[in-house]
Amino acid sequence: xxxxxxxxxxxxxxxxxxxxxxxxxxxxxxxxxxxxxxxxxxxxxxxxxxxxxxxxxxxxxxxxxxxxxxxxxxxxxxxxxxxxxxxxxxxxxxxxxxxxxxxxxxxxxxxxxxxxxxxxxxxxxxxxxxxxxxxxxxxxxxxxxxxxxxxxxxxxxxxxxxxxxxxxxxxxxxxxxxxxxxxxxxxxxxxxxxxxxxxxxxxxxxxxxxxxxxxxxxxxxxxxxxxxxxxxxxxxxxxxxxxxxxxxxxxxxxxxxxxxxxxxxxxxxxxxxxxxxxxxxxxxxxxxxxxxxxxxxxxxxxxxxxxxxxxxxxxxxxxxxxxxxxxxxxxxxxxxxxxxxxxxxx
Amino acid sequence: xxxxxxxxxxxxxxxxxxxxxxxxxxxxxxxxxxxxxxxxxxxxxxxxxxxxxxxxxxxxxxxxxxxxxxxxxxxxxxxxxxxxxxxxxxxxxxxxxxxxxxxxxxxxxxxxxxxxxxxxxxxxxxxxxxxxxxxxxxxxxxxxxxxxxxxxxxxxxxxxxxxxxxxxxxxxxxxxxxxxxxxxxxxxxxxxxxxxxxxxxxxxxxxxxxxxxxxxxxxxxxxxxxxxxxxxxxxxxxxxxxxxxxxxxxxxxxxxxxxxxxxxxxxxxxxxxxxxxxxxxxxxxxxxxxxxxxxxxxxxxxxxxxxxxxxxxxxxxxxxxxxxxxxxxxxxxxxxxxxxxxxxxxxxxxxxxxxxxxxxxxxxxx
Numbered sequence: 001x002x003x004x005x006x007x008x009x010x011x012x013x014x015x016x017x018x019x020x021x022x023x024x025x026x027x028x029x030x031x032x033x034x035x036x037x038x039x040x041x042x043x044x045x046x047x048x049x050x051x052x053x054x055x056x057x058x059x060x061x062x063x064x065x066x067x068x069x070x071x072x073x074x075x076x077x078x079x080x081x082x083x084x085x086x087x088x089x090x091x092x093x094x095x096x097x098x099x100x101x102x103x104x105x106x107x108x109x110x111x112x113x114x115x116x117x118x119x120x121x122x123x124x125x126x127x128x129x130x131x132x133x134x135x136x137x138x139x140x141x142x143x144x145x146x147x148x149x150x151x152x153x154x155x156x157x158x159x160x161x162x163x164x165x166x167x168x169x170x171x172x173x174x175x176x177x178x179x180x181x182x183x184x185x186x187x188x189x190x191x192x193x194x195x196x197x198x199x200x201x202x203x204x205x206x207x208x209x210x211x212x213x214x215x216x217x218x219x220x221x222x223x224x225x226x227x228x229x230x231x232x233x234x235x236x237x238x239x240x241x242x243x244x245x246x247x248x249x250x251x252x253x254x255x256x257x258x259x260x261x262x263x264x265x266x267x268x269x270x271x272x273x274x275x276x277x278x279x280x281x282x283x284x285x286x287x288x289x290x291x292x293x294x295x296x297x298x299x300x301x302x303x304x305x306x307x308x309x310x311x312x313x314x315x316x317x318x319x320x321x322x323x324x325x326x327x328x329x330x331x332x333x334x335x336x337x338x339x340x341x342x343x344x345x346x
Numbered sequence: 347x348x349x350x351x352x353x354x355x356x357x358x359x360x361x362x363x364x365x366x367x368x369x370x371x372x373x374x375x376x377x378x379x380x381x382x383x384x385x386x387x388x389x390x391x392x393x394x395x396x397x398x399x400x401x402x403x404x405x406x407x408x409x410x411x412x413x414x415x416x417x418x419x420x421x422x423x424x425x426x427x428x429x430x431x432x433x434x435x436x437x438x439x440x441x442x443x444x445x446x447x448x449x450x451x452x453x454x455x456x457x458x459x460x461x462x463x464x465x466x467x468x469x470x471x472x473x474x475x476x477x478x479x480x481x482x483x484x485x486x487x488x489x490x491x492x493x494x495x496x497x498x499x500x501x502x503x504x505x506x507x508x509x510x511x512x513x514x515x516x517x518x519x520x521x522x523x524x525x526x527x528x529x530x531x532x533x534x535x536x537x538x539x540x541x542x543x544x545x546x547x548x549x550x551x552x553x554x555x556x557x558x559x560x561x562x563x564x565x566x567x568x569x570x571x572x573x574x575x576x577x578x579x580x581x582x583x584x585x586x587x588x589x590x591x592x593x594x595x596x597x598x599x600x601x602x603x604x605x606x607x608x609x610x611x612x613x614x615x616x617x618x619x620x621x622x623x624x625x626x627x628x629x630x631x632x633x634x635x636x637x638x639x640x641x642x643x644x645x646x647x648x649x650x651x652x653x654x655x656x657x658x659x660x661x662x663x664x665x666x667x668x669x670x671x672x673x674x675x676x677x678x679x680x681x682x683x684x685x686x687x688x689x690x691x692x693x694x695x696x697x698x699x700x701x702x703x704x705x706x707x708x709x710x711x712x
Binding site for chain 2: 057060061062063157158161164165227228230237239304305306307308309310311312313
């Protein structure tokens with residue numbers, strides 16, 4: 001079981017080479033298949049995740065959640081997806097058409113690209129970049145542009161307000177997010193995600209870096225536009241913020257991308273702080289899934305408990321609290337590493 | 347300071363947080379509010395005109411539809427106004443039943459207020475807890491009148507029917523559970539720092555402004571003005587009950603919330619006393635089939651509704667229908683201060699302000 005997916009990929013390479021392809025071409029075709037798998041898994045995972053979130057929110061809110069289609073309503077998401085696909089694609093008259101059309105695609109593309117570097121098991125990483133963390137953070141900030149495009153292109157005041165909020169929020173929370181990961185990078189001594197996972201074979205970084213984990217979690221919630229930081233969407237204030245004018249599949253792409261981001265950020269949290277795919281008994285790929293789902297559950301828990309924070313509080317919280325805390329964490333980590341080396345513990 | 351071009355946006359009439367058809371035109375500088383203009387009238391149903399073509403008794407169900415979230419209260423105000431106009435004496439037992447149902451309505455309305463405030467602030471889960479508890483009151487209304495929301499239970503000279511047997515255990519168990527409910531709200535809602543930060547110091551209404559604009563009810567009391575019609579001009583049998591009038595100090599959104607929470611407790615106290623003291627006997631006075639007031643007779647009767655001072659002004663021309671009826675709708679008058687309390691705040695504060703002013707557009711627009 002441990003090497004299930006690796007065996008499959010090995011067998012595929014062998015089969016492709018037996019067709020007479022050179023190793024380079026076989027590897028290239030395999031890469032395309034892997035990308036296809038990512039997209040497939042992302043979409044499949046999200047149908048489960050949306051159902052799960054609805055069930056969990058139902059549980060929190062003393063409701064039943066979806067319970068009509070299939071056992072426990074598991075097919076509800078599929079029915080919803082079908083409905084969205086058959087809806088008319090409305091593009092309002094005075095929008096900036098190109099920007100309006102491309103924004104959802106940019107959003108989902110960026111979200112899916114995040115998965116390339118995440119180690120989903122022992123040796124199961126599509127590209128093991130030596131700047132993996134950097135790649136993740138920089139791609140994550142690209143979603144801001146997609147949201148800004150959606151808000152600006154919609155030519156709607158609510159959308160514009162939502163986009164403005166999202167830019168302000170994401171820029172402010174990018175910094176504590178990056179700084180919170182810096183502590184981990186300093187201990188692991190590498191930006192490579194496989195090295196970071198390997199460094200956690202004895203002790204998880206959540207034990208060494210608890211403050212960084214909390215900072216990361218809060219900043220990531222803001223990055224994901226999830227409650228209590230769902231300012232750009234802000235159903236009750238901005239009707240739906242940047243998404244107001246979107247309908248049908250274009251809107252669904254935004255929705256999909258938000259969940260894709262949620263999974264990516266949670267998988268990142270488990271990789272950076274919770275020991276990645278490492279764990280006893282169960283195969284490694286199952287461990288990362290379990291850890292990711294636990295982190296996602298906490299995200300949902302937070303979302304369905306708290307009211308939305310106010311915009312100015314949000315900004316001051318980031319600049320006046322999270323940023324100093326994460327900076328202090330870096331200093332303490334640096335001093336700690338120095339002392340440990342001096343004693344000779346590492 | 348960077349100054350930018352002002353932007354006018356329309357909050358409503360189609361908007362998730364406007365509690366019905368309210369339209370607020372907001373002039374913004376970024377997210378900062380420069381000015382707000384309130385437009386009402388989207389739910390205008392011509393109730394006052396309808397009253398002129400209905401007999402006194404026929405209008406009772408319509409009055410429930412003013413403030414549909416606490417329908418016993420406008421109902422009570424109307425029948426009491428008509429009784430005052432015609433000098434009808436209501437039996438003791440009916441008076442007690444009226445008080446119990448009116449105060450239950452007030453609790454239901456305030457619970458819904460807390461819930462809708464939470465959902466306006468983005469706390470969707472907290473809303474469900476309030477609605478769960480309010481549901482028990484709705485069930486009690488269903489026992490009494492067969493209707494859950496628009497009860498139309500009051501009659502001129504009494505109430506429609508006596509309370510059913512199953513009502514008493516239901517109301518007693520509700521009162522018993524009420525402290526636990528409030529404790530739960532306290533943990534989930536009031537104790538939340540985000541919520542406190544969003545409500546404290548936001549939408550301040552000074553006592554002078556509140557009085558100048560004719561604000562009434564919990565909104566006025568949150569500004570520190572001790573003004574409760576149940577105390578200053580007791581109607582029905584309210585002078586027999588021992589209860590306090592909770593007051594706020596700052597007149598901000600937080601005080602408006604806290605005053606209402608405290609009012610739930612006081613209403614529960616009134617219900618307890620009423621259940622204790624309720625005598626047996628008639629529930630409806632003997633009134634003539636065709637109700638007519640003297641020609642030229644007029645009356646103004648006001649009650650403390652869950653939204654504020656609800657007044658009915660009725661003029662009779664001697665027939666079985668009122669010549670003119672006017673309703674002093676507290677929601678309408680309370681909404682007038684929205685521009686004052688919103689000025690200088692952020693866009694998100696408008697939402698909190700609308701929610702804490704607790705307007706019911708059915709009453710405001712009539």
